[in-house]
Amino acid sequence: xxxxxxxxxxxxxxxxxxxxxxxxxxxxxxxxxxxxxxxxxxxxxxxxxxxxxxxxxxxxxxxxxxxxxxxxxxxxxxxxxxxxxxxxxxxxxxxxxxxxxxxxxxxxxxxxxxxxxxxxxxxxxxxxxxxxxxxxxxxxxxxxxxxxxxxxxxxxxxxxxxxxxxxxxxxxxxxxxxxxxxxxxxxxxxxxxxxxxxxxxxxxxxxxxxxxxxxxxxxxxxxxxxxxxxxxxxxxxxxxxxxxxxxxxxxxxxxxxxxxxxxxxxxxxxxxxxxxxxxxxxxxxxxxxxxxxxxxxxxxxxxxxxxxxxxxxxxxxxxxxxxxxxxxxxxxxxxxxxxxxxxxxxxxxxxxxxxxxxxxxxxxxxxxxxxxxxxxxxxxx
Amino acid sequence: xxxxxxxxxxxxxxxxxxxxxxxxxxxxxxxxxxxxxxxxxxxxxxxxxxxxxxxxxxxxxxxxxxxxxxxxxxxxxxxxxxxxxxxxxxxxxxxxxxxxxxxxxxxxxxxxxxxxxxxxxxxxxxxxxxxxxxxxxxxxxxxxxxxxxxxxxxxxxxxxxxxxxxxxxxxxxxxxxxxxxxxxxxxxxxxxxxxxxxxxxxxxxxxxxxxxxxxxxxxxxxxxxxxxxxxxxxxxxxxxxxxxxxxxxxxxxxxxxxxxxxxxxxxxxxxxxxxxxxxxxxxxxxxxxxxxxxxxxxxxxxxxxxxxxxxxxxxxxxxxxxxxxxxxxxxxxxxx
Numbered sequence: 110x111x112x113x114x115x116x117x118x119x120x121x122x123x124x125x126x127x128x129x130x131x132x133x134x135x136x137x138x139x140x141x142x143x144x145x146x147x148x149x150x151x152x153x154x155x156x157x158x159x160x161x162x163x164x165x166x167x168x169x170x171x172x173x174x175x176x177x178x179x180x181x182x183x184x185x186x187x188x189x190x191x192x193x194x195x196x197x198x199x200x201x202x203x204x205x206x207x208x209x210x211x212x213x214x215x216x217x218x219x220x221x222x223x224x225x226x227x228x229x230x231x232x233x234x235x236x237x238x239x240x241x242x243x244x245x246x247x248x249x250x251x252x253x254x255x256x257x258x259x260x261x262x263x264x265x266x267x268x269x270x271x272x273x274x275x276x277x278x279x280x281x282x283x284x285x286x287x288x289x290x291x292x293x294x295x296x297x298x299x300x301x302x303x304x305x306x307x308x309x310x311x312x313x314x315x316x317x318x319x320x321x322x323x324x325x326x327x328x329x330x331x332x333x334x335x336x337x338x339x340x341x342x343x344x345x346x347x348x349x350x351x352x353x354x355x356x357x358x359x360x361x362x363x364x365x366x367x368x369x370x371x372x373x374x375x376x377x378x379x380x381x382x383x384x385x386x387x388x389x390x391x392x393x394x395x396x397x398x399x400x401x402x403x404x405x406x407x408x409x410x411x412x413x414x415x416x417x418x419x420x421x422x423x424x425x426x427x428x429x430x431x432x433x434x435x436x437x438x439x440x441x442x443x444x445x446x447x448x449x450x451x452x453x454x455x456x457x458x459x460x461x462x463x464x465x466x467x468x469x470x471x472x473x474x475x476x477x478x479x480x481x482x483x484x485x486x487x488x489x490x
Numbered sequence: 491x492x493x494x495x496x497x498x499x500x501x502x503x504x505x506x507x508x509x510x511x512x513x514x515x516x517x518x519x520x521x522x523x524x525x526x527x528x529x530x531x532x533x534x535x536x537x538x539x540x541x542x543x544x545x546x547x548x549x550x551x552x553x554x555x556x557x558x559x560x561x562x563x564x565x566x567x568x569x570x571x572x573x574x575x576x577x578x579x580x581x582x583x584x585x586x587x588x589x590x591x592x593x594x595x596x597x598x599x600x601x602x603x604x605x606x607x608x609x610x611x612x613x614x615x616x617x618x619x620x621x622x623x624x625x626x627x628x629x630x631x632x633x634x635x636x637x638x639x640x641x642x643x644x645x646x647x648x649x650x651x652x653x654x655x656x657x658x659x660x661x662x663x664x665x666x667x668x669x670x671x672x673x674x675x676x677x678x679x680x681x682x683x684x685x686x687x688x689x690x691x692x693x694x695x696x697x698x699x700x701x702x703x704x705x706x707x708x709x710x711x712x713x714x715x716x717x718x719x720x721x722x723x724x725x726x727x728x729x730x731x732x733x734x735x736x737x738x739x740x741x742x743x744x745x746x747x748x749x750x751x752x753x754x755x756x757x758x759x760x761x762x763x764x765x766x767x768x769x770x771x772x773x774x775x776x777x778x779x780x781x782x783x784x785x786x787x788x789x790x791x792x793x794x795x796x797x798x799x800x801x802x803x804x805x806x807x808x809x810x811x812x813x814x815x816x817x818x819x820x821x822x823x824x825x826x
Contacts, residue, residue, distance in 0.1 A: 221645040222638060222825040241645040250642050256635020260505055269503075272496035274643045313639065 168234070169321050169352040170196035170219070175228035177214055177376075188214040190376035191228070196321075196354055196369070201347045203367035203384070204356040205459075207469045211376040212356050216252050216325055221245075232321060246274065249314030250323040254306075259299030263290055263309050266298060267316055276317050284312040289338065303330030311339070315346075322346060325356045340366050364459040374467040384459065391462040396432035399425065399451035400442075409447050416441055428455065493644060497657040506626050511665070514619045518669070521611060522676050529599040529684040536596055543594040551584045599685030602694055605677055606701060610769045612673045613666075613705030620662045620713030621733070627658055628717050629726030638825055651820045655717055655813065659710050666709045670702040704768055704798070711805045718812035722819055737761075752779060755794045768801035 177189040189211045196202040206212045217223040219230055221238040230237050232244045257266050267281040285294045288308040298306065307330050314322055324343075328336045336359070343353050343366050357363055363370060364384055372380040372387070380387050400406055410420050410427055418438070419430035429438055435452055442449060463469075501507055530536070562578035565571045575581065628651075631637040637650075644650050681687045719729035741760055748756045757763040757775045767773040773796050780792040 217824075217826065220642055222641060224822075224824060238645070245643060245645045248642075252638070252642070256638065258630060258634045258636045261503065265503060269496050269500050270639065270643055272499065273493050273640060275492050317643070 167197045168195055169198045169200075169232070170194065170202075170354065171229075171231045172215070172219065173229045175215065175218060175230065176226045177211075177218060177223060178226050187376055189218070189225070189228075192373060192376055193378050194371045194381070196352060196371075198352050199347060199350055200368040201343050201353045201355060201366050203363035203370035204354055204373070205358075205360070205363060205370055205463055206356075206373035207467045210373045210467065212373055213253055213325060214376075215373065216250070216323055216354075216356065220248070220250055220252065220323070222252070246317055247320045248323065249317055249319035249321070250325075251310040251314050251327065252323075252325050254303075254326075254329065257298045257306065257309065260297055262295050262297055263301075263312070264294040266309065267313060270313055270316060274317055280316055280318070284315045287315060287342070288312040289335075304332060304335050307331055308335070311342075319351065321352045321354070323354045323356075326358065327355065328357060328359055328362060336362065360458075360460045360463055370459075372463060372466050374469075379466045380462070388457055388459065388462055391457055391465060394431060394433070395455035396429045396435045396438065397451065397453045397455050398427055398429060398438060398449055401448055401450050404447055408445075409442055412441060412445060412447075413438065426451070493650070493653045494657060497654050498661065501623075501627055501657055501661055504627070504630075506630070507623050510619050510623050514615055517615060518612065518673065521608075522673075522680065525599060525608070525677070526680050526684055529597050529680070531684055532595060532598045532686070537591065540594040540596075541591040544589040544591040547594070548584055548586065548589040555581055555583045599677070599681050601678060601681035601685065601687045602689050604685070605674070605681075605698060606770070608673065608677050609670075609698065609701050609705055610766075612669060613702075613708050613769060614765070616662070616666050616669060616705070616709045617712035620658075620709045621716035621729070624658050624662075624713040624715075624717035625720035625729030626726045627720075628654055629720035629724070629729060632721065632724035633726070641825065647820050648817060651721060651817060655714065655816075658713050658717055662709055662713050663706065666706045670705065674698065674702070701769065707802075707805065708765065708768060711809045714809050715812045718816035721816040722812075754780070754792070758794055758796060763796060764801045764804055767796035768798055768805065772797045 172192060172194040175189050175192040176187070179186045179188055192211060192215060194204070194215070204212060204215075214223060218225050219232070219237065221241045224238075232241075233247055235244050237244060261269070263285060264281060267284065268278055270276075271278055271281055282291075282294075285291050288311050290305065290308050290312060293301070293305065298309065301309065307327060311324065311327055314324065328339050331339060340362060343355065347353055347368075355363065355367060367384055369383050370381065370387055371378055380391070382390070400409060406422070406427065410422055413420050413429065416437075418432070421428045421430065429435075432438060432454075435454065439449055439452065457465075558574075559578050559581045562574040562581060565574050566578075628637075631640070631654075640650055641647065678687060716729045716733075719732050720726050722728065723732075741762075745756060745760055748759055753759075754777045755775045763773055763775060775794045775796065776791040777794070778791045781789040782792050783789050
């Protein structure tokens with residue numbers, strides 16, 4: 110009997126909703142959702158083996174086992190190595206990964222710019238790239254840095270795209286207003302700052318009123334006010350029913366605005382789920398301990414150390430680094446009539462989880478190379 | 491249709507297109523103005539003046555012959571004798587028949603004879619414009635990232651590239667047809683004012699029209715080749731680089747090498763001969779190193795005639811190879 114049947118009973122039918130807790134190394138993810146890749150994609154795309162299709166309705170973007178290998182005279186490089194991703198409707202979904210991890214390759218492949226070597230992808234339930242011409246009208250995207258013909262104005266650029274995509278020209282004015290370029294719309298794009306080009310890129314993605322908006326580093330080059338505006342724009346779009354996939358290196362932003370995240374490293378998904386579950390799944394393992402006033406903190410620390418605890422002493426409290434079971438701390442101290450006034454697990458932030466999962470935390474005295482990540486070299490562990 | 495409309499707007503919104511077409515118009519205007527001012531209408535006055543000029547020249551040359559004869563006689567027995575023929579009677583006075591008054595006539599623009607060169611000029615200039623505008627139209631899209639943006643909107647690669655090419659070719663068809671009509675009209679007026687429109691039969695007009703059609707084909711092939719090369723290299727400079735390379739390698743390098751190797755009919759390997767064959771229906775190349783002897787004419791150089799169907803096959807071949815390669819690459823390449 111599989112462990113899933115023991116720990117977490119299946120719902121009446123398994124859903125394809127990704128597990129809320131978790132990294133790829135954690136098999137609970139598959140026990141909980143019952144949708145391991147081997148099951149999920151076994152019989153044709155978009156049909157779960159032996160389950161009703163109803164569970165598909167909420168998935169706006171699905172990627173399974175995506176592979177891409179670049180071949181050159183210098184040899185071959187696997188950019189994507191069986192990458193999986195699921196984004197549900199109405200989410201703001203963060204897509205994170207270090208440089209060279211395969212983020213942009215994934216987005217380009219999804220949008221038909223790069224041909225994959227294997228795997229399956231679907232947007233709004235339709236397999237791509239086969240059905241991309243049908244779904245393209247529902248997907249707004251910017252990939253990497255904004256690129257436009259410098260001698261055209263923003264208005265010209267957008268109206269040409271509107272013509273090519275059968276979108277009403279009136280929409281051009283609306284999106285220029287939305288991204289704050291109304292008064293500079295007639296200026297040539299080559300006079301724009303990076304932030305303004307970024308706004309134009311977002312405007313071009315919003316032009317066709319997409320159901321799925323894919324933004325690669327949209328905050329790049331924006332000033333603090335612009336970043337805040339972008340954040341609120343993302344939120345408003347998601348609230349209006351649009352699904353937003355947001356790739357960014359500004360992890361604080363991701364933590365603030367994303368419902369779920371997928372973390373990629375060396376072409377593979379290393380974690381996914383809601384931000385809180387990913388953080389919880391990769392907590393620091395540290396516990397902050399504060400004692401009652403007047404209690405001898407040094408004696409307490411020595412006692413814990415004698416029991417194998419890794420203790421770091423601060424001014425008015427101490428931290429136990431390997432507190433797998435915090436109750437152990439209270440038990441040891443209580444046996445010596447020492448009582449704690451505060452016992453708090455120290456939560457990790459997304460940045461530290463990201464660095465841990467991708468193995469890209471800087472190490473003093475070492476220069477990390479772009480392709481050095483957890484999966485290929487264990488750097489920074 | 492919407493894509494075609496958008497691409498047409500994009501083509502004519504580009505400053506490069508506008509400037510280059512304006513430049514082409516300026517060059518054509520300069521040619522027409524130059525032809526206008528360097529020709530004049532010929533009437534009885536001009537004929538009389540030409541006859542007078544011919545007669546005056548004849549008299550000047552006759553006087554000079556007499557002076558030469560006297561010098562020749564005087565030089566006999568002196569070291570200067572070597573500068574003159576042994577028999578001073580060999581210095582004969584010029585005859586009237588060598589002073590045809592027509593050679594002293596001012597240049598005049600005879601439409602029937604001179605217009606074919608003008609039609610070739612127009613076709614060559616528009617072909618150059620089509621090549622460079624075609625290369626820039628797609629090359630700038632690739633290098634600026636515009637092509638990627640467009641493919642995000644229309645993820646149908648062949649349709650997108652094909653529509654762009656179609657837009658370019660249809661636009662240049664219209665430009666060439668309109669320019670040819672205006673060009674013909676302008677030179678008709680120039681011939682009326684500064685030359686002659688005599689002997690313009692319907693057959694001559696038909697011949698002009700067919701020549702201009704061949705000019706249109708040349709323009710379209712040049713545009714498609716520029717477009718195709720720039721798309722293959724994803725940059726305008728690719729097309730221009732290949733062209734400059736081809737000119738250097740084929741026109742100069744290959745020309746010199748073939749000359750040194752004493753290859754027969756060297757010009758047949760060079761581009762201008764084929765363009766001339768296409769526009770003028772045929773071109774005859776002579777090999778001056780050979781001797782095709784006949785008892786009547788003596789030693790004559792061997793000849794090779796390139797005809798317009800041969801040139802059509804070459805142009806068609808280049809068109810098919812370059813556009814097919816561009817389409818095939820577009821279909822299969824990763825857009826990074």
